[in-house]
Amino acid sequence: xxxxxxxxIAVLLLLCISAAWxxxxxxQESGQNLSGQMADKMKQNTDEPQNLYAQSAVxxxxxxxxxxxxxxxxxxxxxxxxxKIMTCIIALEHMTDNEIVTASAYAASQPKVHLGIREGxxxxxxxxxxxxxxxxxxxxxxxxxxxxxxxxxAFVKMMNEKAEELGLTxxxxxxxNGLDGEDEGGVHATTAMELAKIMKYCIMDSPxxxxxxxxxxxxxxxxxxxxGTSSYTCTNHNAFLTMMDGAISGKTGFTADAGYCxxxxxRRDERTFIVALLACGWPNHKGYKWSDTKKLMxxxxxxxxxxxxxxxxxKQEIVVKDSGNDQNIYQKNSVAEVEIxxxxxxxxxxxxxxxxxxxxxxxxxxxxxxxxKGQKVGEVRxxxxxxxxxxxxxxxxxxxxxxxxFWCLKRCMERFFCYTRWNTFFVDLR
Numbered sequence: 001x002x003x004x005x006x007x008x009i010a011v012l013l014l015l016c017i018s019a020a021w022x023x024x025x026x027x028q029e030s031g032q033n034l035s036g037q038m039a040d041k042m043k044q045n046t047d048e049p050q051n052l053y054a055q056s057a058v059x060x061x062x063x064x065x066x067x068x069x070x071x072x073x074x075x076x077x078x079x080x081x082x083x084k085i086m087t088c089i090i091a092l093e094h095m096t097d098n099e100i101v102t103a104s105a106y107a108a109s110q111p112k113v114h115l116g117i118r119e120g121x122x123x124x125x126x127x128x129x130x131x132x133x134x135x136x137x138x139x140x141x142x143x144x145x146x147x148x149x150x151x152x153x154a155f156v157k158m159m160n161e162k163a164e165e166l167g168l169t170x171x172x173x174x175x176x177n178g179l180d181g182e183d184e185g186g187v188h189a190t191t192a193m194e195l196a197k198i199m200k201y202c203i204m205d206s207p208x209x210x211x212x213x214x215x216x217x218x219x220x221x222x223x224x225x226x227x228g229t230s231s232y233t234c235t236n237h238n239a240f241l242t243m244m245d246g247a248i249s250g251k252t253g254f255t256a257d258a259g260y261c262x263x264x265x266x267r268r269d270e271r272t273f274i275v276a277l278l279a280c281g282w283p284n285h286k287g288y289k290w291s292d293t294k295k296l297m298x299x300x301x302x303x304x305x306x307x308x309x310x311x312x313x314x315k316q317e318i319v320v321k322d323s324g325n326d327q328n329i330y331q332k333n334s335v336a337e338v339e340i341x342x343x344x345x346x347x348x349x350x351x352x353x354x355x356x357x358x359x360x361x362x363x364x365x366x367x368x369x370x371x372x373k374g375q376k377v378g379e380v381r382x383x384x385x386x387x388x389x390x391x392x393x394x395x396x397x398x399x400x401x402x403x404x405x406f407w408c409l410k411r412c413m414e415r416f417f418c419y420t421r422w423n424t425f426f427v428d429l430r
Contacts, residue, residue, distance in 0.1 A: 047303060049295045053288035055259075055279035056192040059296040061304070061350045062200050062265060062272035064389050068300055068350075073193040076170050077278040080253030080261045081136045082195055083178030083188070085202050086159050088133055088215065091125065091144045092208035099125040099147065100226065106152070107142040110177070114139040115232065127223035127232075133215050133251065134234040141177035152176060160185070166201055168194045180257045196276040199263045203249055204272070216249040217241065240264045240293055248272075252289070262289040266297050271350060273300040309357040309382060310347040313394070318377055319366045347382060347390050358383040363394055373398050 048069060049059075056077055059069040067073060101124075103117040115137040117123075125147060131140040145155035152175070159173040174181035174188035181188045190198075202212045219241070221234045238250040240262075250264030259279040266273050275296045281288035349357060363378030375396045382390035 047299070049292075049299050052292045052295065053281050053285070054192075054277040054292050056277070057280075057292060057296065058192040058196045058274075058276045059300050060193075060196040060200065060274040060276070061300075062204050062267075062274050064350065064387075065197065065200055066350070066385065066387055066389065067193060067196075068273075068304060069296060070193065074170065074191050075278075076189045076191055078180055078188060078255060078258035078261075079178060079190045079195055079278060080180075080255045080258035081178040082251050082253040082261045082263045082276075083173065083175070084132055084136060084141060084253075085212075085216075085251050085263065086162065086173065086198055087141055087144055087155075087176045088129055089198075089202045089206050089208060089212055090155070090158055090162060091129060091148050092211050093206065094148050095125050101125045101128055101143045101147040103139070103143055104146055107139050107146065110139040110142055111179075113137055117143070121230070122226035123223070124226070127221075129215055130218065130221040130223065130234050131232065134218065134221060134236045134238075136237065136252065138177040138179065141175075145176040163194075163198075166197060168197060170194055171198075178253055178255065178258075180255045190278075192276040192278050195261075195263050195278070196274045199249070199265060199274050199276065203265050203274075213249055216251065238264065239290060243290060243294060244297055260286060260289050262293060264293055266301075268301060270306065271301070271304065273297055303352050304350045305353075306348040307351050308346050309349050309351075309359075309390075310345055311359060313361065313380060316361075316363065316394070318364055318396075320371050349382070349384065349389055351384070355384065357389070361394075371396055 049057075052071055055072060056075050057069070057071040058067055058073045060067055100122055103119055103121045103123075105119045108117050108119045108121075113136050115128075115131050115135070117139050123143075125144070128140045128143055131137045132144060142152060145152045149155035149158055155176055156173050159176065160171075163171045163173065168190070171190040171194045172186045172188065174183050174185075178188070203209055206212065216236075216238070219236050222231065223234075224231045237252055240250050241247045244266060246266045246268035248265050248267050250262065253261035259282045261278050261280060263274070263276045265275075273296075275293045277289050277292050280292055351357070360381040360383055361378065362381070367377065373396060376393050377396055378394035380392045380394060381388050
């Protein structure tokens with residue numbers, strides 16, 4: 001008997017020791033997994049571009065306008081000739097076919113880099129836009145401004161109005177060519193984020209985006225003045241166009257105050273990225289902007305893919321107070337079913353593998369009758385990094401009338417007469 005007890009106790013002790021060992025093993029395994037997760041997270045963080053030369057930099061998703069990477073992206077800095085993307089797009093949106101521009105004395109006096117025009121020379125405005133964007137000629141920028149708005153001052157006003165229209169609060173234009181300047185509104189400057197937004201407008205949203213891409217993507221362009229006495233060749237100085245597959249547009253810039261600047265775009269596998277760089281080195285470091293641009297574009301291409309984040313809204317109902325219910329006239333309140341207006345079923349968003357979209361459903365808790373069919377009662381928002389990337393109205397499927405004395409009286413009479421007719425029918429049967 002005693003031996004049996006000893007055996008039982010021994011078995012129990014072995015079980016306890018085994019359980020403790022297993023628990024310890026599981027904790028160790030869990031710790032290893034946690035360490036692995038932390039290592040993965042750290043690895044992802046180190047994947048972000050490091051040691052950029054630019055003092056301000058942005059990588060933007062051109063479709064949504066979301067900033068995928070930023071470095072001092074909201075710091076105001078001079079932007080040099082990257083200014084000319086705004087000059088070009090305004091000209092494209094306001095020019096007429098075969099419009100002619102005449103060089104003024106002021107245009108002919110502009111410093112290098114310049115086309116070398118003479119006062120009184122005439123050109124087709126379209127040709128001058130190639131000079132503006134491929135060679136960054138300062139005299140061409142003044143010619144564009146004068147023919148579109150009548151004067152440089154009036155054109156700069158158009159530039160600032162366009163910036164305001166695009167929601168740019170830290171951008172101020174003083175010159176159409178990007179030369180350093182200052183007026184009562186401030187210095188000629190922007191931020192990397194807002195420069196990227198201007199490029200987004202130029203290549204994605206403007207009605208003249210195709211023409212803008214055609215000009216800025218041209219490698220070499222030849223033209224003559226209107227008399228045909230002088231010929232010109234413009235070579236695109238945007239080296240990024242041949243640096244990476246999919247490069248579609250860009251503009252360089254340099255002044256003593258701004259340093260080297262650049263804004264460019266790349267499109268590959270349905271993804272479009274924009275890079276904006278400000279204060280990216282001074283002489284003799286002209287190549288810094290290409291190094292930073294390539295590094296940022298490669299980061300975007302390697303880490304961001306489109307995912308469908310659309311989710312069907314679960315069946316929702318909202319209580320409608322004082323509403324008439326044809327099914328139950330004694331019930332004071334009814335419910336209204338709701339649905340999303342124009343649901344896309346596919347909502348593609350450019351995301352990193354470790355990113356998720358927050359879905360926020362905001363709806364009225366209760367309504368008061370009457371309620372119309374298709375009445376807006378809420379909103380579904382798709383949010384990432386506090387940015388709303390998708391927004392859809394929630395509407396009622398059907399309407400509900402207000403429960404009034406006359407509504408109740410009408411329903412009671414309908415019930416009464418319906419009952420009377422059926423009662424007469426059964427009496428006749430008997």
